Amino acid sequence: MDMVSSTSSAIETRNLSKHFRVSLRRKVIGLDKLNFVVRENEVYGLLGPNGSGKSTTIKLILGLYQPTEGEARLFGMNVESVSSRVSVGFLPENPYFYKYLSGEETVRFFGRLCGMRGRALEDKVSELIAMVGLERHRHRRLGGYSKGMLQRIGLAQAMVQDPKLLLLDEPTAGVDPIGSIEIRDMILKLKKMGKTILLCSHLLDQVQDVCDRIGILQYGKMILEGDVKELLTRKDQYQYVIEGLSQEARSQIGRQIGDKGGRILREGSPQTTLEQLFLQTVRQGDNRQEGI
Amino acid sequence: MSGSQRHFFSFYRLWTIAANTMTEIVRQKFFYILLLFGVIVLILSLFLLEFSHLDRVKFIKDFNLAAIAFFGALITIVGTAELLPLELENRTIYPILAKPVFRLEFLLGKFTGMISLLLLTLLLMSVIFAALLFYTETQLLADAMAGRGLAEGVTVDEAVRQVKAQVRDAQLFKAILLIYFKLVIVCAVGILIATFATSVVFNVICTSIIYICGHLVTTARAEWMSNQTVSSKPMLGILVFFIPDLDAFNIADALVLGQSVSWELVFQTIRYGFFYTGVILLVAHFIFDSKEI
Ligand SMILES: Nc1ncnc2c1ncn2[C@@H]1O[C@H](COP(=O)(O)OP(=O)(O)OP(=O)(O)O)[C@@H](O)[C@H]1O
Numbered sequence: 001m002d003m004v005s006s007t008s009s010a011i012e013t014r015n016l017s018k019h020f021r022v023s024l025r026r027k028v029i030g031l032d033k034l035n036f037v038v039r040e041n042e043v044y045g046l047l048g049p050n051g052s053g054k055s056t057t058i059k060l061i062l063g064l065y066q067p068t069e070g071e072a073r074l075f076g077m078n079v080e081s082v083s084s085r086v087s088v089g090f091l092p093e094n095p096y097f098y099k100y101l102s103g104e105e106t107v108r109f110f111g112r113l114c115g116m117r118g119r120a121l122e123d124k125v126s127e128l129i130a131m132v133g134l135e136r137h138r139h140r141r142l143g144g145y146s147k148g149m150l151q152r153i154g155l156a157q158a159m160v161q162d163p164k165l166l167l168l169d170e171p172t173a174g175v176d177p178i179g180s181i182e183i184r185d186m187i188l189k190l191k192k193m194g195k196t197i198l199l200c201s202h203l204l205d206q207v208q209d210v211c212d213r214i215g216i217l218q219y220g221k222m223i224l225e226g227d228v229k230e231l232l233t234r235k236d237q238y239q240y241v242i243e244g245l246s247q248e249a250r251s252q253i254g255r256q257i258g259d260k261g262g263r264i265l266r267e268g269s270p271q272t273t274l275e276q277l278f279l280q281t282v283r284q285g286d287n288r289q290e291g292i
Numbered sequence: 293m294s295g296s297q298r299h300f301f302s303f304y305r306l307w308t309i310a311a312n313t314m315t316e317i318v319r320q321k322f323f324y325i326l327l328l329f330g331v332i333v334l335i336l337s338l339f340l341l342e343f344s345h346l347d348r349v350k351f352i353k354d355f356n357l358a359a360i361a362f363f364g365a366l367i368t369i370v371g372t373a374e375l376l377p378l379e380l381e382n383r384t385i386y387p388i389l390a391k392p393v394f395r396l397e398f399l400l401g402k403f404t405g406m407i408s409l410l411l412l413t414l415l416l417m418s419v420i421f422a423a424l425l426f427y428t429e430t431q432l433l434a435d436a437m438a439g440r441g442l443a444e445g446v447t448v449d450e451a452v453r454q455v456k457a458q459v460r461d462a463q464l465f466k467a468i469l470l471i472y473f474k475l476v477i478v479c480a481v482g483i484l485i486a487t488f489a490t491s492v493v494f495n496v497i498c499t500s501i502i503y504i505c506g507h508l509v510t511t512a513r514a515e516w517m518s519n520q521t522v523s524s525k526p527m528l529g530i531l532v533f534f535i536p537d538l539d540a541f542n543i544a545d546a547l548v549l550g551q552s553v554s555w556e557l558v559f560q561t562i563r564y565g566f567f568y569t570g571v572i573l574l575v576a577h578f579i580f581d582s583k584e585i
Pocket residue numbers: 020021022028029030031048049050051052053054055056057093
């Protein structure tokens with residue numbers, strides 16, 4: 001492992017694979033030889049259909065599952081070591097929290113697990129509860145929380161030790177539209193603060209808004225990866241962004257383009273949406289799978 | 293490198309998990325119900341007396357020590373059986389281990405939480421026990437002062453001294469201490485079973501069987517030493533060497549019979565308890581550490 005890549009990457013996986021044994025003879029491939037890197041201070045979107053291996057990837061990265069093959073590193077440290085998780089926050093796919101604790105107690109509990117205590121911890125708990133908008137419910141037990149409220153408490157708990165890296169598995173699932181926008185804005189704010197974020201989501205509009213790079217998983221394999229802007233740029237078309245030309249000069253150039261056989265379609269940014277790209281890629285993948 | 297601060301085992305994290313485990317058990321119904329039953333049974337001993345012609349103090353001691361041991365064991369076995377399976381089934385262990393928490397901290401945290409709660413439970417029951425004893429003492433003293441029920445040739449002073457000696461018995465403390473350490477072993481055994489079995493009912497049954505066998509070990513050992521029949525020898529051997537000798541922790545019978553047990557023996561038994569618990573937890577750690585959660 002060369003030093004350059006291990007210090008500038010927040011997450012790095014090499015041939016990371018996970019097979020689940022579901023019965024004596026059958027096994028399910030959760031993840032198949034995944035190689036990918038999330039750089040520091042990047043927002044990375046992990047996309048894919050249900051059961052494609054997104055949550056499995058996150059659990060492997062956290063050392064919750066033992067890989068069948070390959071390895072994962074966090075900030076250059078093998079995820080087998082507990083130290084690799086010192087500066088990581090995790091929002092699980094489902095609210096795996098204690099029903100008998102109140103919202104406040106939950107955040108405090110996870111803060112203590114990160115070694116926090118005293119005034120600093122109490123201030124942080126209040127700050128986070130306010131941030132996720134649960135002040136009115138902070139003393140209620142989680143057993144009585146709604147889906148969206150649980151999601152919010154999950155987010156607060158993930159951020160309790162102010163981690164450098166956040167692994168968010170569907171942070172907006174079950175959250176109302178306003179909460180959803182708040183979470184999007186929060187992710188952008190966290191990026192400005194220099195955090196790294198790995199985001200799994202099915203809300204493609206939102207992913208397009210916040211992610212620098214995306215990867216699409218299918219059947220446990222990475223089938224497309226790259227810079228969001230680059231991926232969404234249509235290479236068969238070309239766009240000039242011009243400043244300071246007069247109306248007359250523009251129409252002159254327009255005529256010239258026509259003379260050379262070009263055709264001006266429209267002005268503005270010629271991008272497809274991530275949604276279209278996603279659907280297209282996944283359909284291709286399905287075709288490939290059927291072809292095997 | 294920025295994230296390379298070394299990270300070691302921490303008692304603060306262990307205690308955080310332990311305290312949370314206590315909250316978990318205390319906020320469950322079964323604990324209240326068992327505790328309530330235990331307390332009722334203790335208090336019942338006063339009323340059973342009306343029907344008993346046995347020596348009152350002796351009866352209260354015998355009955356209460358047995359009740360404390362019984363309800364303590366019940367709470368331990370049921371409480372411990374749930375600790376790990378619930379965490380794994382509800383996957384509440386995921387966000388915990390996603391924080392920088394060692395699995396050993398988690399395991400020992402669960403164990404510590406359970407034995408701390410047991411300590412509090414036993415303290416509560418002991419306080420009630422003591423209250424019952426002192427209540428009986430005042431009654432007996434009043435009787436003695438009034439000269440009621442005095443045996444032939446016994447002065448009032450002597451009778452008072454006898455009552456006090458019988459009630460204020462430091463040996464009782466030893467008995468309860470040993471009950472506690474016996475439950476600590478049972479708790480460790482329960483945790484060990486839960487590291488590889490996922491069903492609460494199975495854990496309860498297994499731990500109960502070991503608990504019962506643990507009281508037969510002394511007898512079994514004597515049998516094993518003397519018995520010549522080959523067929524039962526291996527089975528007894530397993531019983532003798534792997535099952536903890538819980539009977540060694542039971543000094544209540546001796547005490548009620550008026551025999552005294554030396555501190556030396558008490559400490560020796562506690563040392564055995566520590567050793568056995570340590571070994572069991574070590575094995576549990578190795579299983580749990582490599583377990584796929
Ligand atoms: N603990 C497990 N035991 C058995 N199979 C599992 C387990 N966890 C995941 N899988 C399997 O691995 C595959 C990937 O699952 P995963 O949860 O990673 O999907 P996902 O991409 O997160 O899907 P979703 O969008 O529904 O959240 C699925 O086929 C799933 O059935």
